[in-house]
Amino acid sequence: MFARFLPRRAPSVLPGFGPALGFALAYLSIIVLMPLAALVLRPAELGFSGFIAVVTQPRVLAALRLSFGASLIATSVNAVFGLIVAWVLVRYNFPGKRIVDALVDLPFALPTAVAGVALTALYAPNGWIGRILHPLGIEVAFTPIGVVVALVFIGLPFVVRTVQPVLQDLDREVEEAAASLGASRWQTIVRVILPAILPALLTGFALALARGVGEYGSVIFIAGNMPLVSEIAPLLIVIKLEQYDYAGAAAVGVAMLSISFVMLLVLNLLQRWHRGR
């Protein structure tokens, strides 16, 4: 198994590859892989056809579609606005900047259930924001839009916090060089800065996406949880558990896990391809 991880190129002069990789793999195995193996093996009692039958139920499919779709939309919103926030925080000065910087981590610190309650209170028809949107015919709480709002909240720090350090580390001399060679500011941003931060942005995107797909605590409060409409996949897992259907719950979990895993892998490979160019 270790043979797969042998250095591909000429051995690096840096030391510590073996021990570092060994420790990382051991820790990963104990904390992540072994528990997940327990999860993946659990639906085995259903048999392959049983597994397929569970994950192709219309309700399961609808829930998976909602979880992945809402997460994708929310993450796209975050990719754009998160990048702007990170840029503003690193490059510009304005009053209260430190406070804004600190606030970005809030979605991590606030228990997801509290976030859900707070967002529901804001967006329900009698809430601060819902009161404005409701007369316009826009319903956020208890609809799939509510799911997206919750996931935007949950995912924002992932994008900002992965882009921010790289942006901070970016060598401004390169930009100066580009400018002195006659590049317009726009060209510099598109040709120099964006490529440099793209790996980090993709990472943030992948993390926010993956996190959004699995999010439970904040979403159930604001989603309405109607089967086939606003019922997310993690809720279905809970529902199956309530019926003592461990294998069925694990089957839905495995389905989510596989899709996320492939998505993450593709994004990581994209990033690698990008770096390799």
Next chain:
Amino acid sequence: MAAETKAPASGPAPASAAAIDEPAWVRRLLIAVGLVFIGLFLVLPLVAVFVEALSNGIGAYLAALRPPDALAAIRLTLLVAAIAVPCNLIFGVVAAWAIAKFEFTGRSLLITFIDLPFSVSPVISGLVYVLLFGAHGWFGPWLVANNVQIIFAVPGIVLATIFVTFPFVARELIPLMQEQGTEEEEAALSLGANGWQTFWRVTLPNIKWGLLYGVLLSNARAMGEFGAVSVVSGHIRGLTNTMPLHVEILYNEYNFVGAFAVASLLALLALVTLVLKSLLEWRFGHELAASRH
């Protein structure tokens, strides 16, 4: 050579660099967009939490934090974070070193595995430990026979917390260390430094802000995790309830002031750590940068 670019986050952009700055209106527009977005999605929910928490006055707010069960929940949350965060800090640095400084087959796969806990629903991350250590899990019979309690006790909560905060530090460091490349380390080695010296004197100073971010993120998430901990906690009042679970209990008791008071405390804890980070950067940022010349 890159020392002067390591200006602290709050440092002003070099005034002489007008050629590489955006026009003022673009700057203002971007700031406005960023602020409105933050305001709408982060500040308003936060304000809602504090408004609810203080709706019966500061006295009621403080009273909500004093019962023994609330104090036990606060203690447990701090204990769990104190164990989980260092574990993931060590793992994060080591894994990032292997991944960012070396090229090897299966690297993307490894990164994907590290990301995996993020994409696992919190419900599932709790469930996997139940499947391992529950009475009917893989190790269940052995644990029962030896009278060892893992889930529905502190160890289970720690494990679930480590699981959900697993990728933070590693994920923060990998892009940063990739961006920095290996030239500086190679130079240090060629000048006769050994591996440890290179790591402590060259790599660590380079990644310190990324590391700090990662630790702060995992700390905040460790303290705020709800779904996974909820599955393995057993909800025993005063014993295995963390702060987020205590928030849920209070909320379900229609004690909204209490629930939001504890929630606001979590938010405050995070804000305090972030202020500390800013102070550190401001106080030591230049010295740290200068020491690397």
Next chain:
Amino acid sequence: MLRSASIALAVAGIVAAFAPAQSHADRMLLNVSYDPTREFYQDYNAVFVKHWKDTTGETVTLRMSHGGSGKQARSVIDGLPADVVTLALAGDVEELAKRDLIKSGWQARLPDNSAPYTSTIVFLVRKGNPKNIKDWPDLVRDGIQVITPNPKTSGGARWNYLAAWGYALKQPGGTPETAKAFVGQIYRHVPVLDAGARAATNTFVQRKIGDVFLSWENEALLAIKELGPGEVDIVIPSVSILAEPSVAVVDANVDRSKTRDLAEAYLKFLYTPESQEIVAKHFFRPRNADILARHRELFPPVALFTIDAVFGGWEKAQDEHFADGGIYDQIYQPGGR
């Protein structure tokens, strides 16, 4: 092989490092209960601790765990060391009996089906009952929105469902088909399907969504007390179900932790007049007829049917209605599967 052995060793190391110190000053009793009993057991535990101290001289510590009834039962199955369970439904206790944690025949070990307090399903409506909701058929009128949690995740919601079913069945010409149609209609009037009973209460009372909320009587009375009497009224339907929350000693656990005497005394004490008064104070219907009579204005008489009489017991109701592909799923997925 070597690999799994070394992993097992590593896990054993972690376990040893984390194992809690087993020092018992006082004996501890863990009562694993469901959400709506928090306030009741808080009071009851204080009284029982004093009673136990007075009669035996021993100081005991009582610990509570609350959550959704099904989730709590699952936790006990997975190893939560409960000495007693006090859950929302006999069905959840039965799941423990099926796994040999509780001896079979548990329901006969204590009086009244091992349910020392009962409740029923009532309607909570907006103050002054603006939509004039009086009985079950009003729930399916045009424009009425009904709030009830998801019966798949909430034990309480299952009682709501069964109460509606029983009502429809008891109407002239009522058959399982008409009942299914009626219950299906109710769920088409539900705009938000919360996961738990308390979340649904908040949706109705705090978020002000829906016209009528199907609720346990004790939860309805508590909500009125806690969330403001000026907001909502209670409507008692013509017929409802007798909800019997069950209590039981978890035999497998008390034998291990040597708390059987304490656990049995704890549950028996629930039936004493003193405890039954606390029951009434927290809006559950006491089993003790005298004490129930004393609180008549709080608990008006309702025509109640039992789950045994109408559905043939919990297990049967669970399998027919709430299992995957059961009647509830058919209601929600017309033409599905």
